[in-house]
Amino acid sequence: MLKRFFILCSGADADILENCSGGEQNKYVGIGATVFFTAVMAFIAAGYALYTVFDNYFSAIFFGLIWGFLIFNLDRFIVSTIRKKENFMDELLQASPRIILAIIIAIVISKPLELKIFEKEIDRVLLEQKNDFTLANQEQIATQYTPLVTSIDEEISSLKEEITTKETEVNNLYETYIAEAEGRKGTEIVGKGPVYKEKREKHDAALTELIELKKTNSDKITTLEAQKVQLAVEYEDQVENSQPIIDNFDGLMARVNALNELPWLPSFFIFLLFLAIETSPIFAKLLSPKGEYDYKLEDVEGEVKTWVAQKEAQRKVVLQTDFAINDRVYGDLTEEEELYDYKKKIAREMMKKQQDAFYKRQTGIL
Structure with missing residues (x-):
């Protein structure tokens, strides 16, 4: 049950992966677990950040869940859309937009947790700032x-x-x-x-x-x-x-500014930790060799691609055949005297009606 859940989190095709070896399945279980726990950390970080804004547990939990599901969906999409290629540089180029997105997500996730981890130090900085503001306010008044x-x-x-x-x-x-x-x-x-x-x-x-x-x-x-x-x-x-x-x-915002007043090295290491967590599924797929699942997925996608190309070619042949038949049919009809006489009769009647209508209009003008 847990294994299937993590496979679902990895974005892999469960039907294809079911017929693969145990080692291949475990690789995607690990990728899915990383995606899941990254979303959990995103939920915790967003929940704390929103609690400092709303000062309400229910609002923080509700919006934190939404943010967690959003990060989960993004990570799952990123991992599932990376395809193994023969050249590592092509794979890296393919994954570069997703790596940039992962860096942005890591920054967003790590910052609220940094605020919680360094809460006491931030409170001290805020106290000093409040004292300065109090003195400045008294002087201003x-x-x-x-x-x-x-x-x-x-x-x-x-x-x-x-x-x-x-x-x-x-x-x-x-x-x-x-x-x-x-x-x-x-x-x-x-x-x-x-x-x-x-x-x-x-x-x-x-x-x-x-x-x-x-x-x-x-x-x-x-x-x-x-x-x-x-x-x-x-x-x-x-x-x-x-x-x-x-x-x-x-x-x-006040806490973020107070955090910037503290030494940058501890915050930077925390950011690196979340960056490693966020990008680990991507680099796991990039660094892992092309496995059984990748070949089977490529085979399925190639089969669909071939079938679509075949249907498109068949539609072109049918269209060309239909054009050729129409040309022959209308070519044969031009040789039939009966069709010529009938169309000549209809044209004659049409011209008579046009002349009568023109005569009536001219008479009305006079």
């Missing part, structure tokens, strides 16, 4: 808010500096009227005279302005600080909302 925050800070500093300047002015006025009272500056007369009162009033007015300025600027500073807090909240919200996009940056 910050560029939207930094000018606003800087402008608010400058405005707050200006308000505080305005208060500080006013305080300095009040302190200077205070020092002036105290020095006047003590006689250290100004009139240098100890006591609270008219000049003292003038300077004291000027200080008190500046102090009142300072108190009002502090109240006004404090309210403005409080409003500006609230705006800074609001901007900080908006910044954090944008970072938080964009972070899931970065966290989900682990799709198929």
Whole structure:
């Protein structure tokens, strides 16, 4: 049962191969087993690759089976269409398109399995990339808010500096009227005279302005600080909302790019392994000598080819014979007077009818 299944996988004619030797049958059993297990590996590879895309087992298995059957059918077709020839170079030239197709299939099959084999290393590369993306994203979002925050800070500093300047002015006025009272500056007369009162009033007015300025600027500073807090909240919200996009940056293309960041030699050896598996049935047929099955298959195909050529030649002879008979028949008919008189009578009646129709048409015009 298993032997017949692998023979079916090899694409060989089971009826012809049944009458061949055991060694010849085992050769095609091995080719069929290689085709079958290549399709199994293709199913596993495609299933894993599609699972990274759909994140669903049923979808991955369904499309993985379709891909596996497709690879199975292609490999079976490739192997079954290679015919043994007397010259190895002719065989190699015949198989070259199929070898190129096998290389493409090997690349497609090996890449998803490489992603699975090097999954931990790929996750590390993806983590580094995600961290870089997170920092870059934060910097990019910050560029939207930094000018606003800087402008608010400058405005707050200006308000505080305005208060500080006013305080300095009040302190200077205070020092002036105290020095006047003590006689250290100004009139240098100890006591609270008219000049003292003038300077004291000027200080008190500046102090009142300072108190009002502090109240006004404090309210403005409080409003500006609230705006800074609001901007900080908006910044954090944008970072938080964009972070899931970065966290989900682990799709198929991202993993393939991360795989390319790893050393190429291990991946190359895995590719060579699948290339050997994929091309082994082809090279098995190319390198194997012309066997009993090949001769019998050539005999069957030659028999059909001869039969088709014979039928085509017979059709040509029948056609030529039919032409010759027709020529003789019509040649004999030209000599018969009866057929001549009958056709002459019919032609005469036809010409009369044509003349009558022409006469009626001309009369209608007149």
